[in-house]
Amino acid sequence: MLSQEYVTKKMEEWPKHYNPAEIEPKWENLWLSKEYWEKVFRFDEKSNKPVFYIDTPPPFTSGELHMGHAYWVTIADAIARFKKLQGYNVLIPQGWDTQGLPTELKVQYKLGIPKENRELFLQKCIEWTNEMINRMKTAMIRLGYRPDWEDFEYKTYSPEYRKVIQKSLIDMYKMGIVKIKEGPVYWCPKCETAVAQSEVGYLEKEGVLVYIGFPLKAGGEIVIATTRPELLAATQAIVVNPTDERYKDLIGKTAIVPIFNKEVKIIADEAVEKDFGTGAVMVSTYGDPQDIKWKLKYNLPSTEIIDNKGRIKGTGILDGLTVPQAKQKMIEILKEKGYVRRIEKIKHNVLSHTERSDCLSPIEFLTKKQIYIDVLKFKDKLLEEYKKMQFKPSRMSYYLEEWIKSLEWDWNISRQRVYGTPLPFWYCDNNHLIPAKEEDLPVDPTKTKPPYEKCPYCGLPLKPVTDVADVWIDSSVTVIYLSGFYTNKERFAKAFPASLRLQGTDIIRTWLFYTFFRTLMLTGNVPFKQVLINGQVLGPDGSRMSKSKGNVVSPLERVNEFGADAIRMTLLDASIGEDFPFKWDNVRGKKLLLQKLWNASRLSYPFIHGKNISKPNDLHVLDKWILIKHKKFVKKAIEAYNSYDFYIIIDELYNYFWETVADEYLELIKYRLFNEDQSALYTLRRILKDIIILLHPIVPHITEEIYSRLFGDKISVLLEELPNVDDIEEDNEAEKIGDYVKKFNSMVRTSKIKNKMSIVTPVNVKLYASNEMIESIKKVENDVKITLKINSLEYIPSQDREEVIIEKYENQPMGV
Template sequence: MEIPKRYEFGVIEPKWQKWWEERKLYSFNKADRTRPVYSIDTPPPYPSGELHVGNALNFSYIDFVARYKRMRGYNVLFPMGWDCHGLPTEVRVERTIGKTKRDIPPEEFLELCRKFTLEWIKPMREALKALGCSIDWDTEYVTMDPDYWRRTQLSFVLMYRKGLIYRAEHPVIWCPRCETAIAEAEVEYVNVRRKLYYFKFLLRDGGEVAVASTRPELLAACVALAVNPNDDRYVHLVGRTAIVPIYGREVPILSDEEVDPEFGTGVVMICTYGDKVDVKWQKRHSLPVMVVIDERGRMTDNAGPLKGLSVQEARMKIVELLKRDDYYLKEEEIESSIGTCWRCHTPVEIIPRMQWFVKTRELSRLVLEAARNVRWVPPHAYKRLEDWVESLDWDWVISRQRLFATPIPVWYCKDCGAEVVAEPEWLPVDPRRDPPKVGKCPKCGSTRMIGERDVMDTWMDSSITAAVHAGWPDSMDERLFPADLQPNGYDIIRTWDYYLIVRGVALFGKSQFKTALINGMVLKEGKMMHKSYGNYVPLMEAIEKYGADAFRLWAATAAKTGMDINFTWGGLEYARRFLTKLWNIA
């Protein structure tokens, strides 16, 4: 056979990709009991935009392992799925149509989400094929299918029966733009320059005390002042009563060892709620709760003259009022960290709401035991997971006040409030439209039932992928579970890896994977590429310019596992030239 003088990747690569696909060369042979099996829990991407070179780095790593294992004689399962639900899709749809979920009927919004998802799956699938990924496309699934609902809902029911899922009112992290609770793992912290305002509280028995806060708009939610018991400047204030400026409400002055004497004046407001420390202090000191911010980030009736204003507007207004009434002292700029929503990047709030939770704190010890039995590549990746687990103060909130997600399979009795959780044989079910398959409330006998309107966190879908690939719950192939390989970026160790282990321990008594292969992030101008940032390079652009082989060579040689890579076109050019030399030698 005559070899062309030039390596025409635009001709050769599609030819062989088509050849592989037509012959189903990479299909997993379930009937083959002669070869050892190697199973991969492929991370299901969000079909909410084109694949970029950061996504492709991850898939290149996976394909390197899959091809190597096949060459070593393994029967390899390299499956594929799409994580359809949740904020990534809903936020993109809202931005595309210029409306929010409030502006259109729920069914119409859901249909737009489904259509958007299907429209993006096709080009993303073609991009993975163009990259040369040896995926078994017969395994392809989408989490918005009713059958996947069934599996996710069954996992909910089984964990509920084990007492690992519960419903309660608790302060939760809330995105006012998306109008939903989000988990701690979905909060991105960013450093910002912001103002620290100094103002004074009068004391009931005479005198005054200065306080500093970055959030004076929470004055209406102030339920106490606190000082450090070892701060000699203020020990004489403990037990006395202060008067909240503008609002005239009396609050106690407490001592607490977690107060930082070096911050501001050393006197802090305890508000419900400015941050997670406020939640801790409110519980520790049995303080009342004043809710001053609503689900849309607007000030409530409790905020008095700030009612109806946005948080930013309220901040400016309260400073004006403090100046008017001679409470204002000064302000200065500081650098601090604020929590933002992982998808829309809006600053989050903490508000008390009735939600569904997984008892992750109760499972922490077992999760870490299971994680220590996993092989982490590189080894230091385990430390990221350990640090995350040990830092968690709250249980995992799994309910979302959105639409496009797996429904929570629960109804409530209108008369006594009892929870009616679906039986496994009822699944899949959508309580938003389907009645329960029981005639009356098992607790009080009432026939008046209402379905749960909230839906599940999308990580409830993707945290059972390893089990689903193995056939759970219908016909579990024990050769495939736990998965041999869990490949993902270090950015989702605290989400996907963590939740997979949590759910594995809860449902199966063990981790759902044996080895975690961790890649670093691809950076553009020093910042991680991300669809929501808009700072990415489309994978297809790289392939069309340099070919899949050049990209894969770049991915293989640019950095060690777990290390970040600064993307440059020069790196791909170097890889292309190297391949040309190799071709010429051949």
């Protein structure tokens, strides 16, 4: 039998309070060590284990690890750790989306480096990028994230990655789907570059609807309503609905554009909304996507009056003004000349550069020579093939399907920037596109001679494509790059398609769609087997985090106070795909749960540490009961991990570990632990070790610390296997007895509290209960009497009454 003195002394070897600020960094440094990388975290190219490859997002290198980053980092790390325990050879990479306009703007305006000094500008962009990566990587590591940094960290500007980008573009060119053509493009005047359809969206803004009288050549007038009077000089036609009785006699007539005296035809098209404005609209090149459709459909001329910076040109009266300035001046001129019939203030949807939250500027349509990848002709194929990917939640597939259906433009991949992947092509004035030689990749056409002296198709001089690639061209080859499609056929055979794509809802139409499209075109297969779409982390007020709202919460703001594990647990305590608010009060609650785990482990330490405990021939009935509960927990937890329902595991942790193991079972077996009862020792060691292993993916720091102190069989929990509970036999009688004991214990404790007695106060107890409950308690009477400090226990059978009456030992009854 162990003495209280021995147990107390042993427990002093274990700190009473879990200190995450001290313990968590220790494990983060160990995980980064060479030993841990080689034995635990390295993707083993030679292993025969099945591969589980997670395609993680390469975040843009902003330098700030926001809560959205923290969320997917936590999900990715939890899945990777679980899959290691499950026996997979896990490939978890981490990349950096390094090239983009925000970095250019920082270098241009914050560092004061002009874009014209191209070499210095690019050098400073890379320096800035690497500084931002270091900041983000440090924050990721502090959250316990451990991808294979050593072999599978990548930067999209690196020569190795750039070579794959350019090779993929040349392969698509050889398929006949990469082309150069001139036409209207989505243009962001603030960013001074073309953008893709996936990067724009509608924002509701305040505006004006101006009713303008257009004189008719034959006499009279037609009144049109427009939100863009500044585009009058670019008007090519007036359109009315063919079923609109007001204008039937005017179809085919000629109108005069006010101020500019330009003659335009009145044409009929069913796309006109009769109830909007006057039901007559002007077609300008280009006010919106509908103008483009009408221009192409009716072969209208084109007049471009907006330059790259969003200023008016070629009108004589508005030149040099910004669009808002020109709008106001045009209204004043029209009023002065007597053409304005009325003006309404309205709220309307304005097409804007929504993919970049720090831009959100209105989009213009400019005519440019750009490089495109054909997408539209593959819509039917894409709508069929995407079904091969399993979505979690399943409803998220709808958003990909709807995006594919809504596509109206091929993919413009040219960007008028400096810091990006050079497009590996030259072209001639006849719009023949000439690719670089594959053996020369990666190339920059502005620095490299073309593969031919002149265009091999027409003999005209070749000019380099000076534009760089859309950033989604870079990040849409993550699967191709990491699986080794071009470079490592052995790995490709094992790792492709990727097991899992992990991402947020906000990049379904960009990263998800473009990776799906490009991989399908290049490999003939979908890029991933499963797609996990997480929701958004909201501010404490339940709205989207925004600096302007003041509700932004940094994941590292209080990490040393509460610990990364408590933050991880809070982030994972939500159903995948659902948006949820982040509150520090929830983190505080998770820390209390982890302290409970720490306390239970500390209590167990003197009894099970360093001891060889084998399974006895006969188990105590209460040990059988807890093992049955344990079996249910283990099976439910593994099932939840497999379906990525982490919140179920956390919920079960409260129900099973806190309420059953910590609050009931440990109290019931304390006296047997002191007596070194083999049944109790074996059961405690088994369930505690299983719990530590199963919780490790969610809370890796505290579980590594407890494992090393309590068991220490291996250098990491991750070298263990998932618990196997097949040997635990079902025993309805034992389960019934244990459940009644739990119920009885609660009744006695509640009665003591109501009577303002200490939990350790000795009492006499009368139990009014059914015969079944009484018989169950009798079988473990000694255990409950010792645990609850009961001197005498009297049983009173009752079919309609279930309660206890207690009295202090040697005193009068205290009541219920």
